[in-house]
Structure formats: C-alpha cells, structure tokens
Amino acid sequence: MDRNRKHKTMSTARRLENRVAVVTGAARGIGRAIAERFAMEGARVACLDVSAKRIEAAATEMRAAAFDVHPYAVDVGRRDDVHAVMQRIEAELGGPVSILVNNAVYARYQPIEEIDEATIDQMFTVGLKGIVWTTQAAVAQMKRHGSGSIINLRSAAAVLVMVNSAAYCALKAGVAGLTRASAVELARHGIRVNAIAPGMIATPASIGFFDQATLEARQRAQPLGRFGQPEEMAGVAAFLASSDSSYVTGATLMADGGITIVGT
Template sequence: MTETKDKALTGRVALVTGAGNGIGRATAMLLASRGAVVGINDLKPEFVDATVDAIKASGGSAIAIAQDVSSRDGMRRAVLGLAEQQGRLDILVNNAAWVRYQPVAEIAPETVERMLNIGFKAIIWGIQAAAEAMDAERGGAIINVASVAGLISAKNSIVYSGIKAGVMGITRAAAAELGARNIRVNAVAPSAIPTEGTMRNRNAELDARRIARTPLGRLGTVDDIAKTIAYLAGDDSGFMSAQVLTVDGGITVTNI
C-alpha cells in the first residue's frame, strides 16, 4: 500500500470498480490507506480477494464485491449492497473497462457491445445507483476514469476513443444534474499507463516513442493516477466538479 500519514478519508465508504489490478487496485489501496472503507469490485473473485488481502495486511479496511458491473442490475447490486452494508456511500470510482484495439474493418459487434457495456453503460448505471445511495445533505464524490484517447486518438482505437470521449461527456452532464445534491462528478484522463491489462498493446519501441513525446520524459504509473483520483475524492477538491484532469506528463497539449 502507498505510504501516507493522511487519514482524511476516515469514516468514508468508497467503491472502486475494476479494483483487481492496475489503476483500480492502486486507487483502492490508496483510499484505504487514507482511512476509507473500500469496496473492492472486480469480475474475478481471485483478483478481488488478492486486493482485499493486501489492504487488510496493510491495516486498511476492504470488502470483497465480486460482481459483474456490465449490467444495470450488477452495478446496482455492487453500489447499493455496499451502501446498505456500511450505512453510507461517499465515493464511487468508475474504473472498470474492457478494451480491444482493432482496425476499422475488423471491428465486430460483440467487441463493441462488451466495451460499451463495461466502459460506458456501467458508468451511467454507477452514477445512477450512487446518486440514490449518497446522502442528500452530505453528498459525495464520483470519479470516472476516462483517457487522453478521448482527446487525441491513434489508429485502431475507434471504439475506445469514442467511449472515453463519451465518459467525459457523461461526467460533465452528471455534474450539472447532481451538483444541487452536493455530489461532485469529475474524471481523470490518463495517458498510456503500464498495467497488467495494457501489456498486449505495449512494446519497448512504442514505449520509447511515448516517452520521447512526453515533456516529463517518462511513462505514468498507476500511483500517479491513484493520487489524482484520491485528490478528487477528498475535501481538498471540494469546489471542483465537471472537470476532466489529464494526467499525462504533458503529452496531450504539447508538441515536442
């Protein structure tokens, strides 16, 4: 778990989808280290258990939620079940995704449907359920994981780029509607982050080109993204909503 003395999230309850590895796991561990009780959601029970065990071993509090959030019913079971069990819900991190990069001619209906169900529709259902679960006065924070692919696109990414651009739109629209209930909705847009799930789309040559184009001269890490999500989840960002924070080392808006 990331070392920190910051316990600013003590007493709060968070749900992180896709928390079995990568950005989701790093985020869940960081939120737990800051005092939150964290619901660990992933489709694979073994991934869920591994993250829960790691958090508990570091002295944090975590609850296993092995649930398929690609359907409205599944997402509602995850969100409302945690809220009912803990008596509250304060933070939702919509991180789960399933990704395939394909040339236009090879895109199949089943690929589009699965990517939409997990990476787009699930965010809508998560926001809907969280708005129901969050206290009308206390409010809460919803953080959606988008991508710089929603701003700058590469070949073979028609579906992924479209979905991530849509996540940004969902974020702004939800913030406009839910702000009156003190629910803040923001998003993070990472650049290419090395994770277990991105290995098939990375190689040394491609990583070298990405690093060369990045002003900070390195690839981002899962901890870079987790820290930004934790900031958006906490009180230090209490007047921020409808924002998309690019966490990309400067690659999106520079040309080097």
Template sequence: MLEGLRAIVTGGGNGLGRAIALDLIARGATVGALDIDGEALSRMADEAEGGRLVPLRCDISDRGATMAAIEGFAENRGLDILVNNAVAFHYAELEVFPPEKIDRMLDVGLKGTFWASQAAIPFLKNSENASIVNLSSIAVSIAIGTASVYTSIKGALDALTRQQAAELGPKGIRVNAVAPGSVRTPGASAVITDSGWEERTAKSLLGRLAEPEDVARAVAFLASSDARCITGVTLKVDCGMTIKGA
C-alpha cells in the first residue's frame, strides 16, 4: 500500500511513533524516524525490515536541527509522508503547573510540528501522494484529569490540521489527524495501574482499548492513496470512548 514511499515520523523512537514507523516500513515505505532518544532508534534499526529505517537523532524543539535532519533525509530520497507525532508529557493541576514544563510541552508538541511541517512542505509538493498526518487526541473532545496543557496542544493541532488542509490542498498535499483514546504504550503502562486500565476499558463501547498497532494502521490508511479524497479530517481511534462520554 505504501511501497516505495518515503516518510518522516517525529517522535519515532518510542510508543506510538515507534509503532507507526515500523508499520509504515512493513508496508513498503522508507522511514526517517526522528527522535531525541538515540538508543531507541538504534534498537529499532535492528527490527526494521529491509534496512528501510533511517535514524534521525535530534531534539525537535530545536528548529535548526529539525530542519537539517528532515531536509537531509528528503534531499537524498524525496518525501511523501510526514507524521507529526512528537509530544512531551507532564500532568499537573493548572494552578501549579511548572512553567518550564509548559514551555517544553509547547516546544515539542506544537512548535516542533511547525518546524517539521516547514521543513517537509517544499519536498511534499513534489510528491504524487503527499500527505501530512498529525497526532491529536480524544482529550480535545472530553476532559481528562490534569491534562490542561496536553489538551491545549492537541486542540491546537486539530485546528492546525484544518488550516493546513485548506492551505496545502491546492499544492497537492492532504492533511489529516488521528485522535487516539487510551492506548497501551509502554510509557503509559509504566504509570497506569491494572485498575486504571480496567477503568479505561469500562469506558469503551467495544470493551477493549486500542493498541499502538491500531493507531499505526489508521495513520497508514490516511497516508495512503486509498485516502486520496480525504483531507481535513480527524479520525478517532478510541473504541467508542468519545461517544460514550468517557
């Protein structure tokens, strides 16, 4: 479905980004996985099929480094797909949220999306299957604990998805978003107890939660030519949690 295409996945070394990158590779794409975690990228390189993983170690909050990494990948190979997945996590009540954590989350989750998009767009304009997929969240639709900064960033990405679709559609670039619900990533499992997962599962209409691979499949669909007439859409992958009002 994605045979021969070239993709960049930001935050591609761990969690959802890792699953997305490996899924795109399994479908035939060559993927530049951009992440600050060089060790994670090295481990991924051993798993990727056909040597089609290109590790791009950098901090996405650094505009110059991000631009250089993406441009270096695309100048050598071309570029068809950008997946804006990178995010930084911190949860705290708004009145005591540490300013340095707010800055870091905005730098990675929002500004990093701008930097990656700015670097990718000149190359995407030359692709016959150009697509950007942004990672949103159902937190935009339903309140979740002490996630005020995370929710704000994801809400901004929803708005950005629509705006990018409007601006870039005439240039032949489709832009969509995927909004996962609760997903069993290793990072989430490190902080969520078994009872916490049970509570989340109880809020699902389907009686189960999404796995990273489920989110990866949705990203692959939106990035593929099967979705060639779809742009400006946010696709929820939440097992019905939003409908149930979780």
C-alpha cells in the first residue's frame, strides 16, 4: 500500500474560510479525512459520530494538528437528537451550518437469503433516514444563511455490484435517489446537493475484509492500478463544498479510479 502514499493531497487553498461545516461519521476513514481537509481550507468543522470515545479521540488528534474541529457524539438515526445537536452546533460554532457531509454508514455484507431484519433496519436507519434527519436540520440553518452545500456519500457499489451486497447496493441506490430529489427541492433556496461515489478506498472498513492476495488482485484490477486514499475523497468533497462547484447540483462525482468504466 506504500506506493499509494504519494497520492495524498495537500491543500494550500482556503476556499471554506469562516464556513460552518458538519461531517457525519467523522471519527475515522473518509469522514475524518474530509473533516481535516475542510478545516485546512478554513472551515469550523463539527465532527459527528455515534462513538463518543472515538470522536473525542479523533478530535483531540486533529486539534493537536491545529485543525478547528469540534466533536459531537450523536446517532444520526435518531431524529430528535440530530435536530438538537444541529442547534448546539450553530450556537457553539458561531453561525449557521452551510456545509453538510452525510458520510456515516453502518454496512454489513450478507447473502440476500440470510439478511436479517435487525441488520437491514440499522443500515437503512443510519444510511437513509440519517441523511433525511441531518438534511432537515441543516436546511433550516442554510436557508437563513442563503446558501448551502450538501454532499452525500454514495458508492461505486450502486453501479458495480459486489458479492453479498444486496442491502448495501439498495442503500446506496437510495442515497442516489435522495440526492437527486433533494437537489431539485432545495435548489430554490440556493442549496446544492451532490454525491460522491467512491470506488475502493483504503480505509480499515473496506480493506480489512480481504487477505493480502485478494487485495493485490483487486488493486491490479483498478484502471489506476491502486486503491484510492481517504484524502482523495476529501479533495472531491472540498470542491463540492466550495463555490468552485457553484453550478453543480444533483450530480454524482464518480471518484472510483475508473473501475465502473471497466466493470471488473
């Protein structure tokens, strides 16, 4: 995996100066990289995660690197808690939220004949209802701000089906529909809604499943010859959050190293 390191992106731009941003599932992986990148670009970042311990620890590390990040422990599947935390964020970070990244996920991979009710309920509660609750709560503040950018994490898996991923594919196809529908509904408020569809990104949650031989074979199958890094998804998120993408809404940016083109 070392050859991937040189692909980490470092920003010198400060396109998000004085913006208040919310990133869900920010304790690790792609969410954490997005939180860091937004802070690097000048935003004050509320980092949400269901694990109080992990989000506090991650925020302590990020603050040690001088990032302006603020930890909030919340389950995005709980509507009242999400609305309450969004109000606290506005009060504590000194302004309305104008950027929201819906990144949190609860993902399990089971054959369709074995999917159990508790698992699928939790996946859809976090990954679909959670987006509805955070969007509702953030939009109330974005309307007062006069604009906003909402970014939902989809997946190449909604296009390119993997084994044992029926529930995950359905979940991410649902995110695609939510993104396009809310982009149309919210456009009149100056709020843009877009999605990022990552391919194989080197996070513990994704590469932890595979043995070394499978990992290497999968890397070779990628047109770019490697997995993506969380920081590369953060660069895409920063573009969608910033005014550089001011005429982009309802779009999905495929950030998948080209894998969905070749369909391996």
